[in-house]
Amino acid sequence: MAQVFQATPLGSQNAQQYLLYNIILLILWFGVFPWFYEMFQLWRYQSQVSSFLNRLRFFMNNNISQVMDFIANKVSEDKHLIEGRIRDLMEMVIIEPTSIEPEGLVRKYKMLVSSYNDRLERDVIRLMPSLGNNRPMVQNFTNVIDVLRELNFIYKVIDHYYRLAMKYKSYYLLIQLAAILPLLKEEIDALNGSVPVFLKGQPIGDSAGPLTVFRFKNLCSDLNVISNSVKDTYLASCMFKDRKIYLVKAEGPGGTVGHLDDAIKYIYEGINARPRLMITIDAALKLEGEESGSIAEGLGVAMGGIGVEKFNIESVATKYGTPIYAILVKMSMPEALNAMSKTIDEAVNKVVERLSKVVETYTEPGDEVVIVGVGNTIGVAQ
Amino acid sequence: MLISVDLYTTLIPVIVTVLTVAVLFYAVSRDLRNVLAVSGVRRISEYVTLRCPTCGYVKVREFKVGDYVGKVDDEKCPNDGSSLVIVGIGKEQANA
Numbered sequence: 001m002a003q004v005f006q007a008t009p010l011g012s013q014n015a016q017q018y019l020l021y022n023i024i025l026l027i028l029w030f031g032v033f034p035w036f037y038e039m040f041q042l043w044r045y046q047s048q049v050s051s052f053l054n055r056l057r058f059f060m061n062n063n064i065s066q067v068m069d070f071i072a073n074k075v076s077e078d079k080h081l082i083e084g085r086i087r088d089l090m091e092m093v094i095i096e097p098t099s100i101e102p103e104g105l106v107r108k109y110k111m112l113v114s115s116y117n118d119r120l121e122r123d124v125i126r127l128m129p130s131l132g133n134n135r136p137m138v139q140n141f142t143n144v145i146d147v148l149r150e151l152n153f154i155y156k157v158i159d160h161y162y163r164l165a166m167k168y169k170s171y172y173l174l175i176q177l178a179a180i181l182p183l184l185k186e187e188i189d190a191l192n193g194s195v196p197v198f199l200k201g202q203p204i205g206d207s208a209g210p211l212t213v214f215r216f217k218n219l220c221s222d223l224n225v226i227s228n229s230v231k232d233t234y235l236a237s238c239m240f241k242d243r244k245i246y247l248v249k250a251e252g253p254g255g256t257v258g259h260l261d262d263a264i265k266y267i268y269e270g271i272n273a274r275p276r277l278m279i280t281i282d283a284a285l286k287l288e289g290e291e292s293g294s295i296a297e298g299l300g301v302a303m304g305g306i307g308v309e310k311f312n313i314e315s316v317a318t319k320y321g322t323p324i325y326a327i328l329v330k331m332s333m334p335e336a337l338n339a340m341s342k343t344i345d346e347a348v349n350k351v352v353e354r355l356s357k358v359v360e361t362y363t364e365p366g367d368e369v370v371i372v373g374v375g376n377t378i379g380v381a382q
Numbered sequence: 383m384l385i386s387v388d389l390y391t392t393l394i395p396v397i398v399t400v401l402t403v404a405v406l407f408y409a410v411s412r413d414l415r416n417v418l419a420v421s422g423v424r425r426i427s428e429y430v431t432l433r434c435p436t437c438g439y440v441k442v443r444e445f446k447v448g449d450y451v452g453k454v455d456d457e458k459c460p461n462d463g464s465s466l467v468i469v470g471i472g473k474e475q476a477n478a
Binding site: 040044047048051136200201202203211214215218252253338339340341342344345348379380381382 | 406409410413414428431445447448449450451452453469470471472473474475
């Protein structure tokens with residue numbers, strides 16, 4: 001080495017060797033190694049994304065098998081036909097209404113969401129007529145189809161970009177895909193874990209809102225159910241510390257989120273009540289530094305989704321000048337979609353205590369209060 | 383030989399190659415672990431909390447398909463014979 005790097009007079013054999021050695025090094029360092037590095041990185045990200053897609057495909061097939069096993073003894077229809085139809089439903093697309101003219105957009109969204117839910121429920125009943133009389137089972141099965149559709153959608157989008165990246169050997173597209181994989185993995189694990197929970201009809205983390213209303217109801221007296229007022233929605237009135245409370249939640253124990261906005265509109269315009277306060281309770285996604293089951297209070301409508309019901313509730317509350325209070329139960333996405341953990345179960349008891357304090361603190365005896373348990377009421381009746 | 387070879391010129395490429403292979407192996411195995419890892423095997427116990435609406439007696443038992451919060455259970459309260467009501471369903475996890 002020392003000999004090679006030694007300064008040698010030009011024209012000698014050593015000088016030629018020195019030049020050749022440096023040219024080879026130059027080609028290696030700036031030509032071969034970067035190319036090799038890029039190829040290696042490309043292969044590395046490619047293997048990550050393809051492994052992820054294989055895993056996702058396995059999850060989908062495994063979930064469909066679980067569904068088929070679950071219904072094996074419950075329905076009499078042809079199993080192959082059911083499986084084929086489930087796969088068709090997984091491909092169902094929902095086309096968002098155009099927003100180039102925003103007038104009436106919320107009403108269009110509401111109609112679209114209602115049509116989607118009705119269509120899915122009717123398809124499930126058509127697929128398995130023997131389930132027709134068991135509404136909670138139909139609703140739970142609709143939730144399962146929804147989860148499978150979501151998994152299928154994620155698979156197709158990732159697969160699309162993966163194929164594009166491979167087609168054009170796009171290094172940067174693959175990097176972007178690989179970068180979002182850990183986040184997607186969490187979402188997919190959450191969705192994957194929710195299928196058996198929906199099939200069994202267990203309460204999930206998102207049921208924290210409806211469960212709070214259920215437990216609060218036990219503290220009230222003079223319960224009066226206002227029946228058949230709004231589809232899939234439980235509406236009742238009761239007395240708590242001399243305040244008249246209107247309880248609103250989705251009607252369980254089937255998996256549904258109900259039509260809470262219609263129920264609230266009914267309270268104001270059907271019953272002509274004038275509540276002093278409206279309190280919404282919902283599960284909220286926690287930030288990484290926050291603890292599961294921690295509780296936050298605030299103002300505004302605590303409600304996720306595309307915002308249709310939230311908009312309608314805000315509109316009614318604004319029209320009648322009712323302040324809206326929010327209580328949030330923090331949890332991660334896997335906790336929100338999977339069987340309710342003990343931490344969340346215990347947090348609901350604390351929410352009930354806080355709710356009682358909020359009602360006592362911010363209202364006077366004789367006032368009317370609306371309490372809304374937001375979320376999927378699977379496994380929680382009334 | 384065209385290029386003179388001594389201890390350094392042979393040893394350095396060997397060391398660099400070994401290190402590169404080790405780093406590559408670590409990088410690939412870490413990637414695959416991140417993408418494919420299934421969170422540790424966990425024991426999950428799904429429980430149901432039953433409560434007597436009359437005396438407040440509480441009992442916890444295993445979850446069965448068909449249970450839901452608000453369901454009046456077949457089980458009776460040992461104190462007053464009232465039917466117990468399911469007031470909570472949850473799960474506990476522990477690393478196996």
